[in-house]
Amino acid sequence: MRSRAGWTSSRTTRHLIFPPVDQALGPMLEVDGLRTSFRTPRGVVRAVDGVSLGLDRGRTLGIVGETGSGKTMLARSIMGLLPAGGRDRLGVERSGTVRFAGHDLTGLPPAQLRQVWGTQIAMVFQDPMTALNPVVRVGRQITESLRLRMGMGRSDAKETALALLSSVGIADPGRHLRSYPHELSGGMRQRVMIAIAIACGPRLLLADEPTTGLDVTIQAQILDLLADLQRERSMAMVLVTHDLGVVAGRADETAVMYAGRIVEQAATAELFAHPLMPYSQALLAAIPRLADAAGTRPKPIPGRPPDLASLAPGCRFAPRCPYARERCREADPPLVEAGSGHRFACWYPLSLEDADTPASDLGDSQGEA
Amino acid sequence: MGESRRPLGALFWVCLAFIVLVILAAALANFLPIPSPTAQDYAAINTGPSLHHLLGTDDLGRDLLSRIIFGARVSLVIGFGSIAIGLLIGGTLGLLAGFRGGATDAVINAGSFVILAFPPLLAIVVIVAFWGRSLWKLTLIIGIAAIPQLFRVIRASTMSYANRDFITAARAMGASTRRIIVRELLPNVAPSAISFALVGVAVVIVLEGSLAFLGLSVSLPTPSWGNIIFEGASNNNLQLNPFIALWPALAMFLLLTSLNIVGDRLREHFDVREGGL
Amino acid sequence: MRERTDGGVLLAYLAKRLVELTAVVFLISILAFLLVHLLPGDPSVAILGPFDTPSARAEVLRQLGLNRPLPMQYLTWLGNVLHGNLGRSFLTKQTVATTIGEAFPIDLELVVVSQVLAFAVAIPLALVAARRPNRALDRLATATTFGMLSVPAFILAVLLALVLAVEVHAFPASGFTHLSNGVIPNLKSVALGSIALAAGSVAVYFRLLRSELISTLQEDFITMARAKGLSTRYILMRHALRPSSFSLLASAGINIGSLLTGAFVVEYLFQLPGIGYQIIVSIDSRDYLMVQGMALVVAVAYVLVNFAADLLLGVLDPRVRRG
Numbered sequence: 001m002r003s004r005a006g007w008t009s010s011r012t013t014r015h016l017i018f019p020p021v022d023q024a025l026g027p028m029l030e031v032d033g034l035r036t037s038f039r040t041p042r043g044v045v046r047a048v049d050g051v052s053l054g055l056d057r058g059r060t061l062g063i064v065g066e067t068g069s070g071k072t073m074l075a076r077s078i079m080g081l082l083p084a085g086g087r088d089r090l091g092v093e094r095s096g097t098v099r100f101a102g103h104d105l106t107g108l109p110p111a112q113l114r115q116v117w118g119t120q121i122a123m124v125f126q127d128p129m130t131a132l133n134p135v136v137r138v139g140r141q142i143t144e145s146l147r148l149r150m151g152m153g154r155s156d157a158k159e160t161a162l163a164l165l166s167s168v169g170i171a172d173p174g175r176h177l178r179s180y181p182h183e184l185s186g187g188m189r190q191r192v193m194i195a196i197a198i199a200c201g202p203r204l205l206l207a208d209e210p211t212t213g214l215d216v217t218i219q220a221q222i223l224d225l226l227a228d229l230q231r232e233r234s235m236a237m238v239l240v241t242h243d244l245g246v247v248a249g250r251a252d253e254t255a256v257m258y259a260g261r262i263v264e265q266a267a268t269a270e271l272f273a274h275p276l277m278p279y280s281q282a283l284l285a286a287i288p289r290l291a292d293a294a295g296t297r298p299k300p301i302p303g304r305p306p307d308l309a310s311l312a313p314g315c316r317f318a319p320r321c322p323y324a325r326e327r328c329r330e331a332d333p334p335l336v337e338a339g340s341g342h343r344f345a346c347w348y349p350l351s352l353e354d355a356d357t358p359a360s361d362l363g364d365s366q367g368e369a
Numbered sequence: 370m371g372e373s374r375r376p377l378g379a380l381f382w383v384c385l386a387f388i389v390l391v392i393l394a395a396a397l398a399n400f401l402p403i404p405s406p407t408a409q410d411y412a413a414i415n416t417g418p419s420l421h422h423l424l425g426t427d428d429l430g431r432d433l434l435s436r437i438i439f440g441a442r443v444s445l446v447i448g449f450g451s452i453a454i455g456l457l458i459g460g461t462l463g464l465l466a467g468f469r470g471g472a473t474d475a476v477i478n479a480g481s482f483v484i485l486a487f488p489p490l491l492a493i494v495v496i497v498a499f500w501g502r503s504l505w506k507l508t509l510i511i512g513i514a515a516i517p518q519l520f521r522v523i524r525a526s527t528m529s530y531a532n533r534d535f536i537t538a539a540r541a542m543g544a545s546t547r548r549i550i551v552r553e554l555l556p557n558v559a560p561s562a563i564s565f566a567l568v569g570v571a572v573v574i575v576l577e578g579s580l581a582f583l584g585l586s587v588s589l590p591t592p593s594w595g596n597i598i599f600e601g602a603s604n605n606n607l608q609l610n611p612f613i614a615l616w617p618a619l620a621m622f623l624l625l626t627s628l629n630i631v632g633d634r635l636r637e638h639f640d641v642r643e644g645g646l
Numbered sequence: 647m648r649e650r651t652d653g654g655v656l657l658a659y660l661a662k663r664l665v666e667l668t669a670v671v672f673l674i675s676i677l678a679f680l681l682v683h684l685l686p687g688d689p690s691v692a693i694l695g696p697f698d699t700p701s702a703r704a705e706v707l708r709q710l711g712l713n714r715p716l717p718m719q720y721l722t723w724l725g726n727v728l729h730g731n732l733g734r735s736f737l738t739k740q741t742v743a744t745t746i747g748e749a750f751p752i753d754l755e756l757v758v759v760s761q762v763l764a765f766a767v768a769i770p771l772a773l774v775a776a777r778r779p780n781r782a783l784d785r786l787a788t789a790t791t792f793g794m795l796s797v798p799a800f801i802l803a804v805l806l807a808l809v810l811a812v813e814v815h816a817f818p819a820s821g822f823t824h825l826s827n828g829v830i831p832n833l834k835s836v837a838l839g840s841i842a843l844a845a846g847s848v849a850v851y852f853r854l855l856r857s858e859l860i861s862t863l864q865e866d867f868i869t870m871a872r873a874k875g876l877s878t879r880y881i882l883m884r885h886a887l888r889p890s891s892f893s894l895l896a897s898a899g900i901n902i903g904s905l906l907t908g909a910f911v912v913e914y915l916f917q918l919p920g921i922g923y924q925i926i927v928s929i930d931s932r933d934y935l936m937v938q939g940m941a942l943v944v945a946v947a948y949v950l951v952n953f954a955a956d957l958l959l960g961v962l963d964p965r966v967r968r969g
Contacts, residue, residue: 079873114876117875118876122874127866130865130869131867133867135888144880156914488904488945490904491945494829494910495681499934579800582800583914615911626793630792633792
């Protein structure tokens with residue numbers, strides 16, 4: 001079904017695979033103290049509030065959080081693809097550093113940053129219905145970056161687009177090149193979007209809720225497709241989702257975001273086995289499981305994420321946390337390391353006795369205000 | 370909802386004041402210390418501004434300020450009168466169609482599309498030419514031509530309220546259609562109707578001017594703004610005394626701008642579509 | 647199969663619009679027919695005016711068939727019209743069809759020149775303004791065009807005549823020079839009229855396109871295009887312009903329709919003998935049959951132009967076809 005015919009052998013392949021990554025350089029992505037805030041009529045909204053993370057080549061990082069936790073804005077901020085000012089956004093400010101393959105992206109002027117987009121870092125957007133231009137044929141939406149960014153001629157670009165469409169599992173690619181987005185099904189649109197994202201052979205793929213709105217079977221197909229493409233092209237990937245079920249077994253590491261911050265990060269299996277932060281635990285409890293008895297419903301998390309324009313002191317999750325105590329409402333817990341790369345931000349972590357290190361030996365804090 | 374409304378701004382009040390000033394001057398023209406608009410002062414032909422004639426005189430020695438003030442009567446009567454006719458008929462139909470929906474709406478709506486399919490200026494020109502061009506006929510013809518546009522605006526606005534909870538509640542309490550329309554819908558629909566109507570008045574004032582240029586506005590000794598500008602542009606007057614045309618053109622420009630700004634600001638001020646809920 | 651469904655939707659849409667079109671044209675014919683009955687008193691007197699002689703009156707009554715029941719009169723008249731017989735001027739003895747044939751190219755030229763001018767100014771201006779909304783340039787352009795909305799074509803025409811024709815003598819103040827006398831004199835003769843007509847269009851087109859562009863630029867697909875690393879210029883031209891231009895095209899369609907069917911004031915003021923001019927001249931000389939015939943043809947043309955504009959919009963915007 002996902003035929004990759006001609007993918008590795010065709011003449012066009014040379015354009016697609018980025019030159020081998022220089023192993024002497026450090027990790028693919030290093031984010032340090034990243035902050036993004038919007039000035040709005042209601043005040044300053046800190047959408048991303050001091051996020052630090054790293055991602056190695058070819059690896060996958062899951063970023064999980066509820067709607068409004070800032071995960072989409074984090075992905076945009078990493079890329080530097082921030083929305084222009086609008087009616088309710090008077091201005092955008094970003095600080096902190098983003099290093100991509102050793103190069104600092106935050107200081108780049110727009111024209112140079114643009115050279116990185118598409119060819120080095122690409123993004124798969126949440127909703128293919130709105131992210132594909134409704135009045136431009138699918139073919140041109142794929143070939144335009146090949147032609148403008150990779151300097152391909154018309155026929156080369158078309159050939160490559162055909163190969164890309166079949167590589168993302170679209171049958172009869174020749175016909176679909178001439179289609180408009182609305183003529184495709186939801187799953188096909190998402191495949192087209194992925195084809196566009198990988199067209200110029202990026203080394204880092206930011207996938208923002210790539211399967212939201214698709215039915216479960218198609219979700220699995222799209223996620224498998226992303227994993228296959230990632231393996232073939234040794235891309236690093238950031239998989240942003242509200243559904244912990246999506247990152248299970250697919251992300252090497254998973255970071256949980258809440259109110260603009262990372263509140264817990266660990267190897268995915270570790271996070272699922274030993275969540276330390278009550279919010280992560282609540283998210284885990286919200287995953288529907290096959291093993292659940294018929295009729296049991298996943299537990300939703302009561303309450304709503306805080307208003308980012310007016311934050312109360314203390315832990316941001318405290319108002320919704322069943323274990324919150326006095327200290328949680330007074331002081332903001334720092335993000336600390338519990339050994340083996342398991343980071344969390346909580347004064348009274350869960351099941352810490354199961355973790356490798358006792359709480360007293362916690363490493364230095366990061367990402368504090 | 371109230372807090373999120375855009376402030377009207379100082380410009381709005383300046384423009385509103387100008388509109389009121391023009392209306393008052395036109396209404397009280399007989400009591401103002403100005404010469405008759407048709408009185409010819411042979412001692413002062415094509416003069417510039419002076420104490421006797423604040424804006425000067427035209428080629429027949431008539432006082433330009435007086436002509437502009439009396440001319441405003443015709444322009445304002447046609448402008449506001451025809452839009453009032455359009456609002457009365459189009460508005461009522463719009464409220465009814467928007468609230469009732471179904472067959473009532475389908476029939477009236479189709480009718481409005483048919484009328485809108487006609488080229489409006491051509492229709493008005495031809496009907497005026499065939500039927501006559503007294504002040505009242507002009508007002509009536511233009512008013513009828515304005516019905517479908519006003520109908521469509523008010524219908525759309527009504528439909529956006531017709532399914533809101535407070536209307537459903539009023540229905541559930543057994544209020545009559547008439548009562549719901551007058552008490553519940555009208556107050557909500559009125560702001561957008563008024564702002565659209567003000568812009569409509571501006572359009573009609575331009576229309577009167579166009580008709581005057583075609584010799585189809587009110588008959589000539591009677592001044593209207595269109596008539597005065599037309600006279601100022603004919604008989605070599607542009608070369609001899611361009612102010613005959615320029616003063617009324619300026620007056621018209623200011624009034625049109627004021628109407629447009631007031632209408633525009635009102636629309637923004639009462640635009641609740643983006644105001645949450 | 648998908649193509650067939652799409653075509654089916656398009657066909658159904660076409661059929662619906664055709665039915666509407668037929669109804670409107672039918673109605674127009676009835677109204678145009680009844681127009682003569684609006685005339686006060688005996689129509690023949692009104693039609694003939696000062697040329698009222700017994701034989702002429704008999705001719706009018708015969709032509710109008712006024713002694714027969716109204717529906718019969720209408721059918722006879724409609725039959726004539728359908729055979730291309732729109733009647734003949736009592737004054738010039740020229741047929742209505744001939745007059746229209748001579749006048750129409752002038753309207754066409756005015757429309758083409760003025761709309762080319764309007765698009766050439768409005769589109770680049772809107773693109774530049776929408777790129778950085780609320781900055782100095784955008785505010786200036788927005789305020790200026792708002793002001794231009796309050797300058798009626800006849801005031802602008804007077805000002806143009808005053809400045810460019812009376813003071814500077816750059817353009818002829820009135821009259822039309824036929825294309826056979828050279829392209830430049832011809833274009834010069836329609837220049838002032840075209841500018842007067844273009845100004846209003848510029849204001850409307852700029853404001854429509856600017857606001858559509860600004861909202862389009864907030865769309866996800868623009869962010870996606872940015873993420874591809876495409877240049878701002880390319881994104882504006884290839885991704886934002888087309889989805890933003892539909893209300894512009896719709897308004898241009900209506901505008902072109904009304905200009906084609908009589909830019910009355912501008913033609914009359916600059917003495918350009920297009921349809922609008924001919925209608926006014928016929929009204930002045932009480933040539934009512936001429937007015938009736940031209941009004942009929944022009945109204946039908948207006949409806950057809952709008953219909954064509956609608957169809958064009960359907961072809962250009964693949965979303966409309968979804969029904």
